[in-house]
Amino acid sequence: MGRPPCCDKSNVKRGLWTPEEDAKILAYVSNNGIGNWTLVPQKAGLNRCGKSCRLRWTNYLRPDLKHDGFTxxxxxxxxxxxxxxxxxxxxxxxxxxxxxxxxxxxxxxxxxxxxxxxxxIDPVTHKPFSQILSDCRDISGFQNSQNQIGSLNKNMKYYASVPTPEPSSVLTVFPNTDMIRNKPVMEQVQDSSSNVNIHSWHCLSQFQVLDPEIIQPHFFNEAISSCSSTSSSNVTQLGSPQSYSCQPSHxxxxxxxxxxxxxxxxxxxxxxxxxxxxxxxxxxxxxxxxxxxxxxxxxxxxxxxxxxxxxxxxxxxxxxxxxxxxxxxxxxxxxxxEASSSVSSFVDAILEQDSELRAEFPDILDGSFDY
DNA sequence: AACTGAGCCAACCGCCGAGAC
DNA sequence: AGTCTCGGCGGTTGGCTCAGT
Structure with a gap:
């Protein structure tokens, strides 16, 4: 037999912690230090699971924790x-x-x-969406392309809560991806002064190349499965330097x-x-x-x-x-x-520059990237 | 004032490896 | 050797707050 259970799961309190409970944890730890968490509820006089106590301490009560915003x-x-x-x-x-x-x-x-x-930028792959789109053109086999778009669409849906479109709309983009491919995203960015603003603009412009009716959110339809689950092996087999897996980075x-x-x-x-x-x-x-x-x-x-x-x-x-x-x-x-001090946040700076671009080129950018 | 939906975050859930028994 | 819990982890959820209508 193994160890006895740490607590009676059915009788322990759950949910938010009260200041009194916090005080008990703090008092216990300050007197006894951190040891066996299964003993903490009993010794501290708490009707909580030891695991819950550990989490409360680890995530909230630890004195070395910062509780202010992220820099x-x-x-x-x-x-x-x-x-x-x-x-x-x-x-x-x-x-x-x-x-x-x-x-x-x-x-x-x-x-x-x-x-x-x-x-x-796709938060999963950390690649520009325009690049993912261009990859679709490079990938041989329609299934792969479908999967890539599927991932992109999944993200789009997550962030934009777009209405579910007709599945067929996914297909309409592929004839147009030549236009994307002929305009490599990073080409200009690399040899420039590398201001990300260029990337931002470039990314936007690439989206604009496509028919707005196609590139609008409904394009990213969930007609196919996520690439992270189905296409990763296929994609990684390509071996082309210009081919990027749609897998999560990890x-x-x-x-x-x-x-x-x-x-x-x-x-x-x-x-x-x-x-x-x-x-x-x-x-x-x-x-x-x-x-x-x-x-x-x-x-x-x-x-x-x-x-x-x-x-x-x-x-x-x-x-x-x-x-x-x-x-x-x-x-x-x-x-x-130095950069951080001059710009409160790089990401904020990008957003600001993006807004400036929109103001400067309203006809081109409006509607092409807002969801 | 009431309702609704989005944003946020604390807490929980479930899995896993290590180790106790 | 097998069973079980602990501790750690990532994913998910419940509920609170607040802004918009």
Whole structure:
């Protein structure tokens, strides 16, 4: 036989915690420290499950927790880490002192995903939607294309709550994707001064290339299954540098058996000598020197500098430990605080620039990207 | 004032690996 | 060796708040 159960699940209190219960937890921990949580309810005089007590302490009562809003630097770090490792919230939270995985997860789900979407970036793959569309043209086989669009559509529906369209509308886009393909998204961005504004504009313009009737939300119909579940294997077999998997980023970079996320994330960053530890941490995470890898022409949003680079590191065929935290140079990273101070948030800046573009080119942009 | 829907977030659920028994 | 809980994790949900109608 195993251990006895920690509590009678049917008789413990659930739901929101009262200040009195919080006080009991705090008093208990301050007197006894953190030990066996199954004993805490009994010793602290709480009619709660030990697991519930642990969560309350971990997510709310811990004295080292921050309860204020996320800073732009934290936002950028979350986005870059999510791009690199996917929804491993505990690992991401470890890079953010005073934040819990629950905090990060909630912030991502309620704010950051929507921000990325407004920028025209798929929050799952961290790739521009226009690029995903162009990929559809590159992918041989109609099924794959359907799946890619399906993923995009899924996101669109999530963020825009669009009405369910006719399934046939999905098909109408494909004859037009030539227009997209002939206009590579990152081509101009890479050799420019890399202002993300260009990307934003480019992304918008690419959407505009398509018939507005087609590109409007109903285009992204849920006529097909999500690519994350059905097309990933197909897509990754293509092997073309211009082909991008529609998988979630964490699936895309599945670690080898010997790879350890915790070790990787906790590794020191000797090439950086920043004054403040947190800054050092943030910048270090964004450094490209962390792991050498195969280079691939993949657009890369650099939230630290506002650049959108075409160079990205992607591990191939599942064997890696090589991935990218953002293709910024160390020099760029060093300028990070400066950039952050001049612009409250990179993402906010993009949105602002996007608004300016709309004001400048109302005829072109209106209706093409609002949902 | 009442209703509705979106946004937010604390808490719960369910799974998994490690370890106790 | 097998069974079970603990602790940790990511995903999901319930309920509160607030703005809009």
């Amino acid at each position: 732009p630097q934290e936002e950028d770090l979350i986005i870059n880490l999510h791009k690199a490792i996917g929804s491993r919230w505990s690992h991401i939270a470890k890079q953010l002192p005073g934040r819990t995985d629950n905090d990060v997860k909630n912030y991502w789900n309620t704010k950051l995903r929507k921000k990325l979407f407004k920028l025209g 699936a895309q970079i599945t670690p080898s058996s010997s790879f350890n996320w915790s070790e990787f994330l906790s590794e020191p960053l000797p090439y950086l000598g920043f004054q403040q530890q947190q800054d050092r941490h943030l910048k270090g995470i964004l450094s490209p020197t962390n792991c050498p890898s195969t280079l691939e022409q993949t657009p890369q949003l650099n939230l630290a500098t506002g650049n959108y680079s075409g160079l990205n590191r992607i591990g191939h065929e599942g064997g890696f430990g090589t991935f990218d935290f953002g293709s910024t140079s160390v020099g760029q990273a060093n300028n990070r605080s």
